[in-house]
Amino acid sequence: MTAAELDRSDALRWTLPSGRSYEAVNRLVSAPLIERAAWSWRAWWIAFAVSLTFTVIFLIAVAWLFVSGIGIWGVDSTIVWGYAIANYVWWIGIGNAGTLISAMLLLMRQHWRASINRFAEAMTIFAASIAGLFPIMHLGRPLYFYWLTPYPNTMTAWPQWRSALIWDFWAILSYLLFSIIFWYVGLIPDLATLRDRARSRGGQRFYGALALGWRGSARDWHVYHVYQLTMASLAVPLVVSLHSVVGLDFAASLMPGWQETIFPPYFVVGAMYSGFALVVVLAALVRGGFGLQALITPAHFDVMAKILLAASIIMGLSYATEWFSAWYGGGRVDRDLVAYLFTGAYAPLYYAQLFCNVVLPQTFWFPIVRRSIPAVFLIAIAINIGMWLERILIIWMTLSHGFLPSMWRLFQSTIWDWLTMFGSLGLFATMYLIFVRLVPAVSMHEVKKDVIDQEVSA
């Protein structure tokens, strides 16, 4: 699709003519799942093979970790936290976006969400589950992770409720359960559609069971909509609380660069930022991979780019606030730290972070960039790298350059740090590929609803 086509009168509508009917939508979306013969899965298999390799690497890395101990990572006496925590914060940030997008946009009656909320929510679940793994892997004695739960035990010992890690534990758990339910229920009507369209008996039974006897009756729909709105309005505060709590993991300390009241909101925005960026990436892939050009249009990328732009500005503001408050607060250590950000050993990484998160997205001021899917795609990837850098630097900078100069150290990454990180990406990709293989990547029933609305409004 070219810019020329975009300028057509209906260009900015959320579906193209080719996809503007019930049948069209059903066909477009369910074809890959139902019409196996007509559909080629070669690209999928290649992608699956690659991501599976990385998953295996991940499993090996984790196994070796459990066999020989945290020492295989780069953490040291001073910088006791490293990649695991950074990856955790990064993944949970991504995990935030799906539900946030889907819920917030729903409440705001943003119709275009219909095309993206399904795989955005899926992304949430997989990202959040992976994020949940890292804090456990990061433990010195992972087999005792359950001591963080308040279960009745013979030691009559309980968790420390004042610890941000406990808040974290509950935040992740509740968020994960919530997201799964929200996503699954949203899936039911489409599962029913698949059940009805399925050719094979097996397919019918499989989707039938999952559809939990959905009939599409008026009552079904009524219950469904009430439920969906309620959940959505619950989702927003939950999402905000989740990443605020993650922010508190750092803010509820007294280390310079961590002990900042801005952290919770700034983490929430950061999360949404990285999450949205990944949604853009996935959108581009799903669109190309399943020929859904008709349902995911440049208009979607255009509007998502705008959101990224807004987020990037807020991020820039947050960084500036950190520098200001350090200077204004006037503490020796805080000032030293800010100086260290710009002049210390990690400075190049810090500049890269600022470039990816703040400078680069400013190009979204230009419509031409926003509507060029490759451009948005690449910038989104840059943003995700930048956000990862932000996570790791929050840890490295503060711990490397603490209160006592005698304990200043530099982090030395090991091969296992990297393998674990890229392995987790592979795991994510694998789960995601399985997801698109089994359930419709785009919410048929919501797009269809969208289609009617557009017909009406037109």
Next chain:
Amino acid sequence: MPQIFGPAANSVARVVLLSILITPFLAIALGYALMRSQYVTGASITRDQPVPFSHEHHVTGLGLDCRYCHSSVERSAVAGVPPTETCMTCHSQLYTQAEMLEPVRTSLAENRPIHWQRVNVLPNYVYFDHSIHIAKGVGCTTCHGPVGSMPLMRQAQSLTMGWCLNCHRDPVPYLRERSAVFDPEWKPPAQQEEDGKKRLIAYLIDNKHLTDCSTCHR
């Protein structure tokens, strides 16, 4: 188009959904029960010993004082399992040919220690001190059970941390007058509550510190 599911499907679905809710709680309940079972705590388990030593016979039967064999119980962290020579003080005269005492005689003859099986096992990171419990009026049988009626030694209590804390949080019901500490038949008298409270003060028991982790873990 034919039905995909039979009439049972609905009920099955409901059961599945329900069990998804219930299973976690069942699991916790099971674990709860298991961790308190004798299988895990080892309570009331009797271990095979090289010599079938009967506390019932020596304590109740002969009326030996605990300290005759466990000589360091008042001074040291460990009560002290008696050296072979202690056994032989009597058994060089009594039952000198008894089959069951063969290991004891060989031990002394060949200067090889007897390998007893530990009955009351505490984890290695728990630092239990007999002497201080004795000094503060906690009797042997409070933890070791009715030793006087045990033909073979067994672990009397669960020895879980919860069990320890039970007394460390409120020692009053267990504090004896010092003379009764080694009394194998001691039962808390009716006015134990008052007596205990008095002793808490008399023995200068700092029960605020009793629940500090450093009291047992170092």
Next chain:
Amino acid sequence: MTENLARPAGLAATHAGLDRRAALKLFAGGAALALASCSRPPEEIVPYVEIPEGLTPGIPLKFATALPLAGYARGVLVKSVEGRPTKIEGNPRHPASLGSTDVFAEASVLSLYDPDRSQAVRNRAQPVAWETFAGVLRTQMEQESARHGSGLRLLTGRITSPTLRRQLDDLLRAFPEARWHRYEPVNDDAAFGGALQAFGRPVVVLPRLSDTKVMLALDADPLGPGPQQIRMGRDFVGARRAQASPQDFLRFYVAEPAWTLTGANADQRLALPPQLIRNLALAVAKELGANVEAGNLPAEAQRFAELAVGDLKSRPGRAAVMAGRAQPAEVHALCHWINAQLKAPVDLIDPVDVAEPGHADSLRTLNEDVVAKRVQTLIILDANPVYDAPGDLDVRGALRSVPFSVHFGHYNNETAAMCAWHLPLAHPLESWSDLRSLDGTASIVQPLIRPLYDTRTLHQLLAYMGGAASASSYDLVRETWKARVPGGDFETWWRGVLTDGVIPNTAQQPAQVPAPKLPTLAPAQPPTGFTLTLAPDASMFDGTFSNNAWLQECPRPVTRQVWGNAAHLSANDARRLGLVDGDVVRLGRGDVQIDAPVMIRPGQADGIIRTTLGYGRWQTGAIGNQVGFDAHRLQSIGSPWVLEGVSMAATGRREEILTTQHQYQLEGEAHELFPILSIAKLESEVPRRHESVGGPATLYPAYPYNTYAWSMVIDTGACIGCNACVVACQAENNVPVVGPQEIGMGRDMHWLRIDTYFTSESSPPGFQPVPCMHCEQAPCEPVCPVMASIHDAEGLNLQVYNRCVGTRFCESNCPYKVRRFNFFGYASGQEFANLGADVVKLQFNPDVTVRARGVMEKCTYCVQRISGARRTAERENRKIHNGEVTTACQDACPTRAISFGDRNDPASGVNTLRQERRHYELLGELGTRPRTTYLARLRNLNPALTEEKA
């Protein structure tokens, strides 16, 4: 913890053995202390067959004995648990210990359990039985006696043991033409030479620092490693009490080429090449009226000399100078003359060590004899010349040519490899002997444990050589003293000296010497090219301790380097040659070439290369082999400590220098972390602090501490940075060694570290020992999700290992970064090198959990000692007495810089210290309310100089 000093001595050897067997069984039986999961393997109880007299299971005993360093004794008390020596402590009755220890004494208990110790007699590396050797020896000695021992040579280190001296004398009487040679790598040849020149006889100089108000040290390192370190440190600090008026406060001038502990603790320090230090001495003498020609000095040095002389003159009878072993005999003689002019407070005593000829000459003559094939039988007793003899003496080649050579030592080492026979020597903690300290005080060395391996003592071997079929060191030692005890009941006397650890009236009397002669000494020309100056290492000493992992990983004073040595260069030289830390240079002298990594030391004299001995061992054991480079090879028998015209060339290679501190310089506001006050201005300018501690207000309720409130005050003014506390902590608390790779990863396990800060380029650094602060508002506590980091009723900040899951949030939130994490099972299955061997585990302190992999640990204020004292007190229905609880670091500290006590006890010393003007909290502004607080360092600058600065 009862302290049972008296015991039936005769039983010692036998019952220690029984103990040990039981201990081993107990250990095997699962008394291992590692954290176990809740599943319980069946455990055994293995009681004694006969309980050893005086022993109660579970109650450790303490015995007095003595340990050698360079041959001189330091008295110690050894804690023994069921017959396993586990901890060395100082013996208050002993003049060279004064109740404190040094790193070597603390670490020697690990050497006892070193798996690499030699365990069998070897003939050309093949294990054989003692009997076999005894037979061979007999025939050999018969041949020797035939020729009156003309072919017999003995080589020993410094021998102070009266029994050994008696045996040697007997032997030499039996073999009149035999010769006894001594070579101690760290010797006092120069000092003795100087004494010969000044007085015509060798004497040992014992400065009375406590009576000294002005001291000028010329390249001397009294506070550095050595048999006198503890005593000197104690006196040094004793003469510098803050309560004293500035006039009574010792002012210490030091001129030295490179940083030593003495220089680091000086008030006025001058970096000067050794040759010019000679000129400095001359300048001082000239000022005092000597008719000598003072050589030229740099302006800075001139000024330094004037100030020093001014001060020295102004305090007659209270001022002294001292010269170091690196200075030539003439300078020592000159110092004698100067001291005489100053009526200096120094004692001169006859040396305990036979002085003539010097060690160097002794070794040289032996070498000549060997080369001249005059030696048929060479017996090397606990010496290692192949490694530690100066490089220009080809001992290795010489040894090969000796027909019958025997090496008797603790390790199957470099020398053993060159000898026909090697015999395993018993560790001092395993053997009966006696030793004398530098001031002559004698002690009995008694065994704490039956020999772990089939080893013998020096006494036994000498007895064999004398023809005895069998010998017991115990009898030999008693014989010696039976002869010397003036009547009375010997057994009572014997028991007494065993209990006390010192033998009364054995200290040398002051020597009667004539007025010192003024030596003829020409001033030196400023050196051209590089001068290499060597010194014994603060951890390896002369290499004796190379295989001791605690010492290898003990951060060296000032540099904080571990697991290796380096060639120290001044900042200027490094800049000139474009070298940075870690660049490998090739040092050359004659045909000897050695590659060494460079370490840049601000405040070192230009043109100086400084390094330490004791590294580059190639045959000692799994710990010490191939660590660092061997500087002995650069030494010259003529001048072992200062080597001129050493070439240095960059190799282009790099080698990581392992240190536990990377930033030494305090900049800008960071100075507040380590305040340094001037004694002169202390009263006038520093406000008295009333318990202003506590930092900002807090919302948390304050804990009520109504029983005890443990607290520690560390006097950075008294800390000389000797590291004794660090190793003591390691020994007491089962702190594991992590090894060089882990150090390289930025990991270490020390619970107590000695932060070293330079406040300016040139002025001496300061030492700040940092244990856990035991904050009352501890940042680590609220962040731990499982309450493994938790407060107790007495204000201790506890770490519950068995509860810890290893989130490491506590350490990341600790502003002092005093917590240490077991990234691997450093003590539980993933030990470094051979430290996992069962025999090493015998050293573990049974009162302290051995931490598993994945748990956090930290300083506990020695909670096991507090608990022990509490239980003792409560058994007796009383409170813990003031001073009843001492921490391991406190006990070890030679200068008593660490005080510990109960703040709720008005009598306790910590309360008075907390009222001092110098008192401060580290990072107190954070509101952590640390229980560990500090006293600021004091400097006593010459007022004239401070004015110039101003």
